[in-house]
Amino acid sequence: MNNFEYCVPTRVLFGRDTHKQVGTVIKEYGFKKVLVHYGGGSVKKSGLLDQVTDSLKEQGIEFVLFGGVKPNPTLSLAKEGMELCRQEGIDFILAVGGGSVLDSAKCIADGTLNPEIDPWKYFIKEASPDKALPHGNILTLSASGSETSLSCVITNEDGNYKRGFNSKTHRPLFAILNPELTFSVNKFQTGCGSVDIMMHTLERYLGGNTKDTPLTDRIAEGLLTSVMEAGAIVDKDPKNYEARATLMWAGSLSHNDLTGLGREFMMQVHQLEHELSGLYPCIAHGAGLSALFCSWSRYVCEKDPMRFAQLAVRVMKVEMDFEEPLKTALKGIDRLEEFFQSIKMPVRLSELDDAVREEDFEVMAEKCSFNGTRSLPGIRTLGKQEMIDVYRMAY
Amino acid sequence: MNNFEYCVPTRVLFGRDTHKQVGTVIKEYGFKKVLVHYGGGSVKKSGLLDQVTDSLKEQGIEFVLFGGVKPNPTLSLAKEGMELCRQEGIDFILAVGGGSVLDSAKCIADGTLNPEIDPWKYFIKEASPDKALPHGNILTLSASGSETSLSCVITNEDGNYKRGFNSKTHRPLFAILNPELTFSVNKFQTGCGSVDIMMHTLERYLGGNTKDTPLTDRIAEGLLTSVMEAGAIVDKDPKNYEARATLMWAGSLSHNDLTGLGREFMMQVHQLEHELSGLYPCIAHGAGLSALFCSWSRYVCEKDPMRFAQLAVRVMKVEMDFEEPLKTALKGIDRLEEFFQSIKMPVRLSELDDAVREEDFEVMAEKCSFNGTRSLPGIRTLGKQEMIDVYRMAY
Structure with a gap:
């Protein structure tokens, strides 16, 4: 057996209806303005996005919606997200979706607080983020493990490079895992x-x-x-x-x-x-x-x-x-x-x-x-x- | 399956020679004065205590030694430890030993910052600690799991009651696990x-x-x-x-x-x-x-x-x-x-x-x-x- 270091600080809230606590949970940490990051129409159609924003409103937490993540999430969309976070004074990113949304959120979190560094440099190991916006998630797809992992994979459309890197900044503060939210996955x-x-x-x-x-x-x-x-x-x-x-x-x-x-x-x-x-x-x-x-x-x-x-x-x-x-x-x-x-x-x-x-x-x-x-x-x-x-x- | 919440934030450093990093690790967190808590003579005899204090000295970290924990650790000894921590201005407790030492350290950590509360009240569920001194450990006995757990068990000699309670304040900041330190356990x-x-x-x-x-x-x-x-x-x-x-x-x-x-x-x-x-x-x-x-x-x-x-x-x-x-x-x-x-x-x-x-x-x-x-x-x-x-x- 090799020596190892192990630390998974992410707080997991697992089970039925847990997503309805999201406002209360974010309020506990004292965050004021949340970027709600998601993919396409499915979280809207299912009513999940409304449940999330209702929960935030109930706790008096401001939020900005930012959707549009596709499978194999892109660097260009993440860059838009970084800009938005800086403009809006976002202090927390909530990812609602599967691994692509979560990874996009991690990339945004790294980039927002480090505007002087080209974020692609992290992926080609020419730099590493020393700080990031805190982030958490409500998972809708069991697959990537991004909800508690330190990995993040992004595609740079400039050359179609898909690259990942690990960072402590990628560990979510919390992960809300309600298996019911995956019932509709085909x-x-x-x-x-x-x-x-x-x-x-x-x-x-x-x-x-x-x-x-x-x-x-x-x-x-x-x-x-x-x-x-x-x-x-x-x-x-x-x-x-x-x-x-x-x-x-x-x-x-x-x-x-x-x-x-x-x-x-x-x-x-x-x-x-x-x-x-x-x-x-x-x-x-x-x-x-x-x-x-x-x-x-x-x-x-x-x-x-x-x-x-x-x-x-x-x-x-x-x-x-x-x-x-x-x-x-x-x-x-x-x-x-x-x-x-x-x-x-x-x-x-x-x-x-x-x-x-x-x-x-x-x-x-x-x-x-x-x-x-x-x-x-x-x-x-x-x-x-x-x-x-x-x-x-x-x- | 029932709903659950799960969070084990303790940073585990596992493997050969890891205990020699203890000074560096504590320095990373910025602590200034450490209570080194231990049991009887075995950590002295084995040379472990010297290795630990050497590592602290190398990093310029002050420390106070406080030994004497016995199996089935007692409330009275923990109370002495609380008093000592307050007098000495301790900001971190390092437990070096097995589960008894670790539990004693947790009890001291809870009590030090809450002098107005009789610490036994935590064990009989009449109160719960809202804050505690941070603590970490170097484990010398594989058994209790106290090194990453939220439990703490103490014996009150007044009536020979042995009671435990769980608290988030009991999660150590780090756990240094070197299996070699258990070679001498009989x-x-x-x-x-x-x-x-x-x-x-x-x-x-x-x-x-x-x-x-x-x-x-x-x-x-x-x-x-x-x-x-x-x-x-x-x-x-x-x-x-x-x-x-x-x-x-x-x-x-x-x-x-x-x-x-x-x-x-x-x-x-x-x-x-x-x-x-x-x-x-x-x-x-x-x-x-x-x-x-x-x-x-x-x-x-x-x-x-x-x-x-x-x-x-x-x-x-x-x-x-x-x-x-x-x-x-x-x-x-x-x-x-x-x-x-x-x-x-x-x-x-x-x-x-x-x-x-x-x-x-x-x-x-x-x-x-x-x-x-x-x-x-x-x-x-x-x-x-x-x-x-x-x-x-x-x-």
Whole structure:
């Protein structure tokens, strides 16, 4: 087990009707003027936005509405948000939505208080924010884990670069998690969410070569098992509160470090996927991950068959083949692939909505390897050529 | 699943040599004068206390030493500490030790800033602290989970009452967890620690009748399995870093709410044990729990055999008896008892160091039931008579 530092200060309010407390909660902290940040029409149509603003009004809290976030949130919209916060004297950002809205809010929070720095510099690691506006959220989609995590992913339309960075400034002050708010998420988006949740843990579990993390492993395995069970239930019964609750809480735990503590953390598949949905912004992140993951697994698993066998036995319920552990490993990957298919997730790039073209693999690998200057460490190191291999295998 | 609120803001620094950073960490927060609180001679003998004070001196931080905490920490010593903090103008308390030292520090932290209130009132729920001195810790014993929890247990020598209460003021600012600092803990204390860690999760897992908490359940089961594996290793090989690390991290997770989220939380066995070690202060908390738990389990399990069967199958590796689940439940309890015995923990009150006398059961039940005015809710409600029954069964 490696040394680690762990701190998740976000206050989680979990359960039915919790979103109605938002005004009271913000009032407790003493904030005066809130930017309410959201996406498209769904939070309006569902009445959620009205419930939120009513709750703020009841507590006499001023607010400014700022919608328009799309999947794969953009730097340009975030820059508009920063300008607005400064003009309006906003002292708190409330994100109402899924991971895209939350990440956009984090980017705005970083940028608002640091007007002298080009915010893209944070994403290309040329600067890091030392302060940010405080922010919190009401989550409407179980997926990214952004509601308690320190990560933030933004797309710069200038070159279609999708990049993320971690910062303590990204930890929300609070996260309001009401599983009922996800009842209306359609099957495809729900499936994408389940995949994304699993990936955050799987990438930690299969991310490197650390040994001796039995407690972290078992927490990770328990989370994966629970998400697969709940994902299958929700696919048939979208208003099943208990299964929605499992997905929602798993989403937070899966990306707040708990499931990888003491382990190296590489995220090769996420990096490969970011190039994909960076180039094809219509590709949902979870669908991209689903299309890549099993091919990536088959590509790297020979380097550590016992690790993949552990996953196969403990999570995918494969019987251990003690003579040929690699067979167990591969059978586990097959079962995971079957699970993705059972919730109608793509398992090949060619299944994705957009017609991904083979000739793009070179471009994506070029970007992902920073023009061939970096390799991605992991169970198997991926240089530019290996990245192309994985994209091809997944096609 | 029930609604819940969850927030564990304590910053954990985990791993080898982390305790040497303590001066730097305290300096970061800007504290000027630290009360270094500890127990007996072991932190002196091991050289740990010197390493801590050296680290403080290096950063130019003033400090006052205040030792003398014994197992089952007393209110009178804590009151001395409050007086000392006020006299010396202390702005931070650093606890160096196990759960007793940490709880004593929490009690001092609450009392110092509230001199007008008798601190025992917090423990009998007649008042609650609205402010406290900030505090942090360097842990030397994996057991109580006090290093990140909001609980604090103190014994009032005036009547031998042992009482605990939860408060946000009890969350440490930081917890420095170096498993190497537990290498010298003897087998008996290590065993007591493993039992205590398991109990914090078991009491949540078996505490009430909540349904539909699959993710919390699997995290709990993973933790229990890991602690049993690590506990057995450490019993034979006390300097096994990885197993000590598992116990240490499990200790924190087991009592910071994670393993019971969404569930009712009753702690019947803890309440019964507090009377025991309240009356016989020489009884180690973990040993008291170990002596009571399996009898308590047998006493209540008929009310929810399937819950106990789940524990038996998933953690104790018992084959499910589908015709008679109660048999599975009981077999699981037997295996747990065997595990306790394998690490030389008592499984009967009559095995405890002190000669516990049968005629005390009435007195203990009288105290635990607040003179017969309260029952303990749970899988099976325990009134005064049922408490006596459990003590008798465990004798």
